[in-house]
Amino acid sequence: MNPLYEFLSHLMRENFACRSKGEVFAVKKIVGLLILGVLGIPRGGALAQDLYEAQTQGDIPPQFMFAAQGEATAPGLQRMMLPPGEEIPQPIAEPLSTPLSSDDFESDVEKAAQDDFRTFDCQPALLESTGTWLRRGFWYGEIDAVLLERSFDTSGVTLAFDASVLNPIQRLGTKNQLAIDGAKPGVEGAPRLNVGRFLFRDCANRDHTMEFTIFGGGNWSQSSELDGGNLVMPLTITNGNPSFSGAQRMEFDYNSWFNSFELTYNVKQRMQKDRMELEPSGHWVRRAQPSSTNSLLAGLRYFSLDEDLKIMAFGIPDGNADLNDETGNYHVRTGNHLIGTEMGIGHSYETSRWSLEAKVKGGMYLNMIDLDSSFDVTGNITSGSTDLEGDNMTWIGQAALIGKWHLRPNFSLRTSFEVMHLSGVSLAPYQVDFIPSGSPQLLMNSDVVYLGGAIGFESYW
Structure with a gap:
């Protein structure tokens, strides 16, 4: 139960027990005002939402929720969060920008050799008539x-x-x-x-x-x-x-x-x-x-x-x-x-x-x-x-x-x-x-x- 309602009920019981009828009427007026104030709080949020809808003249944009790093998101849930007719965008791999050091040089080379390490829109750069091709041979x-x-x-x-x-x-x-x-x-x-x-x-x-x-x-x-x-x-x-x-x-x-x-x-x-x-x-x-x-x-x-x-x-x-x-x-x-x-x-x-x-x-x-x-x-x-x-x-x-x-x-x-x-x-x-x-x-x-x-x-x- 709401602590505010408990406080008001306790106050009313004590006042009815030890106050006269005039005093009871005054207390009732004060309690009624307090109840109206408490009930008006959620109604104010609804009015604000109605005002926003009147200004935008449309639906509120859907909320895009992204999974935390390292947490997978179900494909069905992702499709529900997207507007109709749109597909889930695929992430684009970028070249590593961390500098190489002598300690992790071998590990970086192994990463570079993996299939998932690609540059330039997930594909290696195309070779076309390069200068290094010409005059090659012994x-x-x-x-x-x-x-x-x-x-x-x-x-x-x-x-x-x-x-x-x-x-x-x-x-x-x-x-x-x-x-x-x-x-x-x-x-x-x-x-x-x-x-x-x-x-x-x-x-x-x-x-x-x-x-x-x-x-x-x-x-x-x-x-x-x-x-x-x-x-x-x-x-x-x-x-x-x-x-x-x-x-x-x-x-x-x-x-x-x-x-x-x-x-x-x-x-x-x-x-x-x-x-x-x-x-x-x-x-x-x-x-x-x-x-x-x-x-x-x-x-x-x-x-x-x-x-x-x-x-x-x-x-x-x-x-x-x-x-x-x-x-x-x-x-x-x-x-x-x-x-x-x-x-x-x-x-x-x-x-x-x-x-x-x-x-x-x-x-x-x-x-x-x-x-x-x-x-x-x-x-x-x-x-x-x-x-x-x-x-x-x-x-x-x-x-x-x-x-x-x-x-x-x-x-x-x-x-x-x-x-x-x-x-x-x-x-x-x-x-x-x-x-x-x-x-x-x-x-x-x-x-x-x-x-x-x-x-x-x-x-x-």
Whole structure:
């Protein structure tokens, strides 16, 4: 029973026993007021609730009750506490933020290996074309099909012209002269193979590798012939000596080829650390960060440039006033054997899917040159041969602009624009002199330029 009611009842009994009727009436009035006050307390709470409903014009929001930490809540009770049509939200696991210590390092590693320890919305970050994927492997190979155009003299080397054409202007026409075209001998293919071995990666995030490159095998050749009544060779070639002048027909066959072997040590920077990107779908993706990288190389190189020139003449007058014309043959062979060191630098812009790189390299080489030539005319004692050797300092410089498209992390397509320059070499067309006793000098100050492009692929394993 309510203590307040007991107190009021006791008070009323005592007052009825010892008070008069007037006093009893006064006490009754006081008790009645007290009872009304006590009864008005719960009614005030109800009025407050009615006032709240009138202001909100709706139901009171349901009370959300959560279980205490470590206490399970029945699924049915949770559904009863939620508004209709809503499901219980699933908790999202967050990465641990507590620092590791030497004492609990092993236990933290074990927690990280458990299935319930996940990051980024309960799933690991997706890997997409990361920088750490590229150039992975201990070995790598590059194969290119290189197409180059060779040029050594823009004006060419004239071997003979038709003296029966009296107009000097007409003699300059291509139909009235026999010349080696030094500007456009044609485009030839030269395959290139590069094999490398990864050595180590230093603390500056640079790869150290050793490479071996084989390049060459192409044959730049051209041939032509000229028919006329009286073919004459220029004095710049014959030097006033008996030659093939007066022939009815002349032709030449010119071939040039090179081979290159390189062993280089390479140092190349890697891309910067991968970055985490949040996609609109809410997934975290690990992507490569576009980076500018530099590279260096230094090594040894052997380069050989060989040429072969044959000049043939038919219908040469023998000077005996008979009808038996003579035939002439001039054969020139030159060999350039270069050995030395080279250095190079490169700069590239790399992304997860493609890269663009500019490379230059060059060096000075010792050129060991040999010349072997001979000419003769049938039925005539006029003949000669030359066998010379000489040394010269030669320069080789190369530059390339290389683009790559990464089809896979370990397989990429390559395309490039390339140029190679040789200075201080001996070329066969400049060794023709018709000196019967043999040429006393060896011309070895010619330049050669190779210009073209390449396409191929590279792979790591």
